[in-house]
Amino acid sequence: MDKAEALGLYQKLYLVRRCEEKIREEYFKDEMKTPVHLGIGGEAISVGVVQALPPAALTFGTYRNHALYLAKTDDVEGFFGELYGRASGRCKGKAGSMHLCYPERGLVATSAVVGTTIPVALGAAMASRYRGRNEVVAAFFGDGATEEGTFWESLNYASLRGLRLLLICEDNELAIHTHVNDRQGHEGLLSAVSGFRCHAERADGSDLPAVLEAARGILRKMEKDPRPGFLHLSYYRFLEHVGPLEDFKFAYRKKPEEKELQRRDPVHRFEQTLAALGARAEEIANVRSKVDERVLKEVAAAQKAPFPEPSELMTDVFV
Amino acid sequence: MDKAEALGLYQKLYLVRRCEEKIREEYFKDEMKTPVHLGIGGEAISVGVVQALPPAALTFGTYRNHALYLAKTDDVEGFFGELYGRASGRCKGKAGSMHLCYPERGLVATSAVVGTTIPVALGAAMASRYRGRNEVVAAFFGDGATEEGTFWESLNYASLRGLRLLLICEDNELAIHTHVNDRQGHEGLLSAVSGFRCHAERADGSDLPAVLEAARGILRKMEKDPRPGFLHLSYYRFLEHVGPLEDFKFAYRKKPEEKELQRRDPVHRFEQTLAALGARAEEIANVRSKVDERVLKEVAAAQKAPFPEPSELMTDVFV
Amino acid sequence: MKRNIQFREALSSALADEMTADPSVFVFGLDVPDHKRIFGSTAGLLEKFGPERVFDTPLSEDAMTGAALGAALAGLRPVHVHIRVDFALLGMNQIINMISNLRYMTGGQIGKLPIVIRAVIGRGWGQSAQHSKSLQGMFAHFPGLKVVMPSSPQDAYSLLRASIRDDNPVIFLEHRWLYDVVGEVDDAHAVPLGLANVRRHGKDITLVCTSWMNVEAHKAADLLARRGVEAEIVDVRSIAPLDAATILKSVRRTGRCIVADYDWSFCGFAAELAAQIHHGCFKELKAPVERVGFAHTPCPTTRPLENLFYPSAKTLVRAAERLLGLDEMDLSQEKFYTYEVNFKGPF
Amino acid sequence: MKRNIQFREALSSALADEMTADPSVFVFGLDVPDHKRIFGSTAGLLEKFGPERVFDTPLSEDAMTGAALGAALAGLRPVHVHIRVDFALLGMNQIINMISNLRYMTGGQIGKLPIVIRAVIGRGWGQSAQHSKSLQGMFAHFPGLKVVMPSSPQDAYSLLRASIRDDNPVIFLEHRWLYDVVGEVDDAHAVPLGLANVRRHGKDITLVCTSWMNVEAHKAADLLARRGVEAEIVDVRSIAPLDAATILKSVRRTGRCIVADYDWSFCGFAAELAAQIHHGCFKELKAPVERVGFAHTPCPTTRPLENLFYPSAKTLVRAAERLLGLDEMDLSQEKFYTYEVNFKGPF
Ligand SMILES: Cc1ncc(C[n+]2csc(CCOP(=O)(O)OP(=O)(O)O)c2C)c(N)n1
Ligand SMILES: Cc1ncc(C[n+]2csc(CCOP(=O)(O)OP(=O)(O)O)c2C)c(N)n1
Ligand SMILES: [Mg+2]
Ligand SMILES: [Mg+2]
Secondary structure: OOOOHHHHHHHHHHHHHHHHHHHHHHHHOOOOOOOOOOOOOHHHHHHHHHHHHHOOEEEEEEEOHHHHHHHOOOOOHHHHHHHHHHHHOOOOOOOHHHHOHHHOOOOOEOOOOOOOOOHHHHHHHHHHHHOOOOOOEEEEEEHHHHOOOOHHHHHHHHHHHOOEEEEEEEOOEEEEEEEEHHHEEOOOOHHHHOOOOOOOEEOOOOHHHHHHHHHHHHHHHHHHOOOEEEEEEEEOOOOOOOOOOOOOOOOOOOOOOOHHHHOOOHHHHHHHHHOOOOOOOOHHHHHHHHHHHHHHHHHHHHHHHHOOOOOHHEEEEEE | OHHHHHHHHHHHHHHHHHHHHHHHHHHHOOOOOOOOOOOOOOHHHHHHHHHHOOOOOOEEEEEEOOHHHHHHHHHHHHHHHHOOOOOOOOOOOOOOOHHHHEEHOOEEEEOOOOHHHHHHHHHHHHHHHHHOOOOEEEEEEEHHHHHHHHHHHHHHHHHHHOOOOEEHHHHHHHHEEHHHOOOOOEOOOOHHHHHEEEEEEEEEEEOHHHHHHHHHHHHHHHHHOOOOOEEEOOOOOOOOOOOOOOOOOOEEEEOOOHHHHHHOOHHHHHHHHHHHHHOOOOHHHHHHHHHHHHHHHHHHHHHHOOOOOOOOOOOOOOO | OOEEHHHHHHHHHHHHHHHHOHHHHHHOOOOOOOOOHHHHOEEEEEHHHHHOOOOOOOOOOOHHHHHHHHHOOOOOOOEEEEEOHHHHHHHHHHHHHOOOOOHHHOOOOOOOOOOEEEEEOOOOOOOHHHOOOOOOOOHHOOOEEEOOOOOOOOHHHHHHHHHHHHHOOOOEEHHHHHHHHHEEEEEOOOOOOOOOEEEEOOOOEEEEOOOOHHHHHHHHHHHHHHHOOOOOEEEEOEEOOOOOOHHHHHHHHHHHHEEEEEOOOOOHHHHHHHHHHHHHOOOOOOOEEHHHHHHHHHHHHHHHHHHHOOOOOOHHHHHHHHHHOOOOOOOOOOOOHHHHOOOOOHH | OOOEEEEEHHHHHHHHHHHHHOEEEEEEEOOOOOOOOHHHHHOOOHHHOOOOOOOOOOOHHHHHHHHHHHHOOOOOEEEEEOOOOHHHHHHHHHHHHOOOOOHHHHHOOOOOOOOOEEEEEEEOOOOOOHOOOOOHHHHHHOOOOEEEEOHHHHHHHHHHHHHHOOOOEEEEHHHHHHHOEEEEOOOOOOOOOOOOEEEEEEOOOOEEOOHHHHHHHHHHHHHHHHOOEEEEEEEOEEEEEOOOOHHHHHHHHHHOEEEEEEEEOOOOOHHHHHHHHHHHOOOOOOOOOOOEEEEEOOOOEEHHHHHHHHOOHHHHHHHHHHHHOOOOOOOOOOOOOOOOHHHOOOO
């Protein structure tokens, strides 16, 4: 990775972080009337994988989708419009945070029912194969989603048909407040999926270059040998499951040491990469201030934007 | 195995076969108004596994349940009564062939929706563990059931909690007319399940002693190291998926050579075992004639038995 | 072109014609391409369109339902087939939480969501409780789903074509006994979704029917005609969206109505019909609307109980007599439709 | 003992009391034992009964629903909890094809099937289409399931205890907004399943309500009282089995009725109520029964549309005015219940 590419990636990474920090600042004004599942700590996964994917690749995600949405679409206006429930929202306020999507830019759908977009991504991969192309389709989901039967059904079918379905497991070891050890009866996801005819890779999801490398690696394998890929990326969820706060005061987990927190912070980590690549402090600051400005502007715009018309209630049910 | 035990087993094995052959003879009279999924070729699985299980073990099965029903309950009267839809049926005619059960004798439930009794068996295993016993509970199902998400969810949970759930996969390589190669995307079920914390064994399901040995072996392991067990037993389905006929005329499979058919016939195979153990022809014939007589008697009784009263329609919905 | 064909062939023809017209249409589901061809309703497709467009699946209804959605999102027009609607319950999360909602949730960004879920309902050979549900009312309850129930070969043909062409998700429910029904099918005759059909005209009582109940109603109407009662039969056809106008118009004229839905009545589509008819014909109704449906129990297997579970022409005649204040006519010499006549086991 | 407690505490008390009374009762489901305790409704249980009787699960609703059935078959009394009823759709195959049928299919060999499925419904903080369903009508459609919707702390307590003691499967639906409601709970006061409750007496119009709609109805009745209209409120409580007698008795007296079900009306429980009331009060009804429910769309997230989606006291007042032929009263100065007053995000 050279400095230019790294600064480009940093711009995305920092945009995601900044947007979510802004949500945290604004949230208690109670103007964003939508549950927010913040991804702070996991930003490098979406940013890295999206970077590695072909730009046209169709992607699918979950309710914890802010990073994916911003990385894939760069649509800050539609993002905040949606969180504020405005007509300017990408989904006209009908989605809120949990269902953000932008099909035209390749983020086809996200869902707040765990696991449900995995088979949908499978169907998109089938469609590509149907057209004789077998392009990569990507599904992002949490570790909890692998407990749903639909994950195994989808993996089985993609393996059977040699579909280029990239399954990205964003593993924070938690489903809400329940640790993976209280949920999964195998010796690790990689070994559990390896009985199927798929490619499987693991990487540190807090480390953007590592994510990028792992994603590129598995995509190369999928290119050569058309099978689904399972990309297992670990990260640390800094905040509560849903909402803008930390929740270290609850017994289900302990606050890590400051040093460990820094190690698990992908923005912090990547700033060190940048420095190592020779980026100067003001270059970094420059990226940040542009992002800061953009975020402020879009939040202000969203706060002033009109709500959807009452007639919107009845539209969009059927074509 | 000594001759006495073998003759006892043979009595069971032959009873199952004779009952199903009798169904075949009678079916086109159209008096058994229930779809029949005959298990000819697979009898040794139920007979062998039931023999290996503790007699009180709760068991669960599928619509292809005749062998399991007879092996577990020895209730020929309730069996034919049920197939003929009579008040004397074990379920008063409300079940028919597909849902035969006899909870008091440990066959708790069978189901015609593929895979659905697997998690139910899991729940029974949880209940035993709840009572501090963690006894073995057995679920019988076809190879197709392993494609349902619920199989993986159940395996995961049983593995997580170290439950003594014995999963018996009766693998005939077919789901109706579809070969396993068109359905499963892994390199074999044993390797696919082995990512989970379970015991797994394979055996030739056409060979009663082999089934018995495999079942006893896995139960011993489960006893020592409380985990679920996955018992993979292959067999050959001699007849059509549902109904009393052969269906070799259809393209989806070819009729094997006579010798191969004999090899896959568990009754024939076990008769050779009997001979090797020193059973005389008339001892075998004696078992058969008693069974023949019993079956004839119960079929005649069922044919003459009254149908349930009209008032039965409305009973048994709620307690 | 007009042909006399069975309902099953009407279905396979509709599929073939849409697949010919549009290469993005494909048909998949358990057993779709095997030699039984979903009771013949997918016959000929594999030969004509090949295994990329006509294919089987593993036993994975949940994922396959999601996959239908994904394929539709990617621009295809999937037809997903269940040999029994009961199995669609494994895909309920996808059908309700995803398919019915998705267009709305995206604020209409998803322009089209053309998915047809075909499923077989109805009696067979001792189908029991797990292979006998209908579920039209359940599906119709959810905004975002269309629900269609053809009752003639022509409707099977035309409504299946219309469903495949529709850019919205459609649940298409086919009664197993109807598969044998022969009728004239004109492939130039289009039937849009959303319209009821007056299948028989009469002035004394309206029988509002779904699916197989239309057949029973015709028999009942013949019997009633013998004693001078003219029954009108309205085939609902489109459960959602519902063509209330045609139904109300009939009942306003006759003043008496029996709703015969092929399902349990309690909280079912029959309840919706009865509620709307009472509401819309409040002044005209001479007696309360009667509902005829399944007994409120799971479906028993043994034939004598099964015969009591399902409503029949006789049930309709008796209900009509009560509504009209007539004595019971003698039906002891009548031949009613029995399954045995057309069909022997096993399924 | 009588106490003034919140609805959520009524639930946790009922669970604790039944668990104390019967060691075979256990409570499980996603998040049941975490520090949020299903919005407080499972508070205290883990401490009192330990992790063998109060436990979490993987995200595997299908298998866990089947496991509840298996545990019941093995003699236990499971209470399976869903923090949103929408997730129960993943267990539909087990609920419908197995749980609702099984006793019947076995010819009654299975003596008891004591399973309680608790699920939260109702508005939150922009819950959207995937976290806002109610589904009482859908569940009640299937013979073999009981369906209960408490609307007061006393009913939450008494009906949950009755549901756990019932030897049949019970779906128990709890509105999220009701959790904050405080009321007197007498733990000696038993409420059997299957009875409606006249919560307010009046002679001019009957409001038949489920769940949260009772709260809206009380507000509406207060407003209507100002202009001399006496509304009677019947809380259905037990969706299945349904206490039609109590409802019909009220409507026969008032001659006017609004059915306010917390769900979509189309093919829903509202349709059943309207159909039965029309049928049973054919002579006494002075005007058709009106149905008040959700807009027939998926639930939107943004508040202004969400407010239009959900019916309110105002919707009820307007419907009553139309039924009674009254002008619209001025409600512009009225304070209606708004969620913001009691609750801030995020869920
Ligand atoms: C099918 C389903 N069950 C339960 C829930 C409630 N729920 C929401 S998020 C969540 C945890 C999911 O964990 P994971 O998949 O690891 O994603 P994460 O939140 O950690 O990103 C649960 C249980 C749900 N939304 N969908
Ligand atoms: C959930 C579900 N999907 C589809 C069916 C239709 N069906 C009945 S049996 C069967 C094949 C099952 O194959 P397998 O599990 O291998 O059992 P086998 O019949 O070979 O004993 C299918 C697809 C069903 N009963 N249930
Ligand atoms: Mg997680
Ligand atoms: Mg098989």
